[in-house]
Amino acid sequence: MKVFLAVTSLLPSYGGPALSVSRLAGALTELGIEVGLWAADQSAATTPFLRPGPSVRRLTGTECEALDDLGGADIVHDNGIWLPHNHRLASLASRHDIPRVVSTHGMLEPWAINHKWAKKSVAWWLYQRRDLKRARCHHTTAETEARNVQRLGLGVPVRVIPIGVDLPEIDCRAEGIEDGRRRRSDRKEALFLGRIYPVKGLPMLVEAWARVRPQGWHLQIAGPDEAGHLIAVKNAVLAAGLSEVVSFIGPVSGASKQSILLDADLFVLPTYSESFGMAIAEALAHGLPVLTTTGAPWPMLQKHNCGWWVDATVDGIAEGLRQATSLDSETLQRMGRRGQAFVKAEYRWGRIAKQFIAMYESVLHRANSHRRVNRRQS
DSSP states (O other): OEEEEEESOOSGGGOHHHHHHHHHHHHHHHTTOEEEEEETTSGGGTOOOOOSSSOOEEEOSSHHHHHHHHTOOSEEEEEOOSSHHHHHHHHHHHHTTOOEEEEOTTTTSHHHHHTTHHHHHHHIIIIIHHHHHHOSEEEESSHHHHHHHHTTOOOOOEEEOOOOBOOOOOOTTSTTEETTEEOOOSSEEEEEESOBSGGGOHHHHHHHHHHHOOTTEEEEEESOBOTTHHHHHHHHHHHTTOTTTEEEEEOOOHHHHHHHHHHOSEEEEOOSOOSSOHHHHHHHHTTOOEEEETTSSOTHHHHTTSEEEEOSSHHHHHHHHHHHHTSOHHHHHHHHHHHHHHHHHHOBHHHHHHHHHHHHHHHHHHHHHHHHHHHHHO
16 A cells, blocks of 8 residues: 655644654554655655654655655545645545545644634635545544534544554663653642644633642743744733743753653643644653643543543633642652553554554545446446
8 A cells, every 4th residue: 555645744843743644654654554755845855753664755846746756646645724735635636536535633623713714714615625525534533523523514434543652762771760750859840842822721821820829839831932922921921920930941852852751740731622632642651640621632531540631711720730739749650650551552653553554445445446336337
């Protein structure tokens, strides 16, 4: 099977899809699938994202040039909607009769649709609805997102497959590491890691932190600024008088990212809307308990007693903070170990890639059956 895997960008600043799509490409090749990876901003050629192993074809040029360079494809798997290159890929796949899978990545969630709706509504009626209806399958990462896509009445099958996660390789011999985590100081650390963007709900977190003001805790906010939202969050911190206990460290990746995850005691994602919440999976993989909202599809945090799943309101987040910050380090670490065991069992990339292959095979089977029917009728 030959898969043309497309994404807007593979740069870390693009967020979760940059990492998840690149890791999917690597996991698919490890299972014998031929993958051509293409990014609209041409970052597939320059981003050092793939682990050693079977080769992924890094494609450049236009959509058409990249597809020709791959030598055709059995499946076009596009990650995202709305943008001109997504429309061109839909037209290209239709013209060449290549089955197309669309991963919506939360872009059809109510919050996302309502954000800048005036501009999106034009695209919706000009081409986006038609392009989605022409896809052979829509992929979502959670049941809640699948239901929201189905409510649009597009008449296309929807398949739910979560995103995989890499378990960290931690050198426990390194200075300060015990049992896979840093030795604790007297101060505990809560961590937000992600894009600094309105959907992430950081002003709610700042207000909730100001209400609770947990003694002995510090809040660290890491991630790239998007759409100039950072200044609004910093102003909220200043107005709440929290400058001494809230810090901003900017974008992190690689060893720096792992270091701050190992240094933290609690991960916090006060989001309004997530299709999956890859940062949550990464935090759990690093042995961190997680506090997030019902805007993220992670009710299993409570089921596995590895975190808190609260209303996406200041009141909900504040109550979650009161509970989480009242616990001692040993209790938090036990919660983190339960979360780590959970993601290890459910979200390894090898397991996830097999589910994608099954989806591709189902799409190809339906497409071939449709072609046979058309030939008989003609």
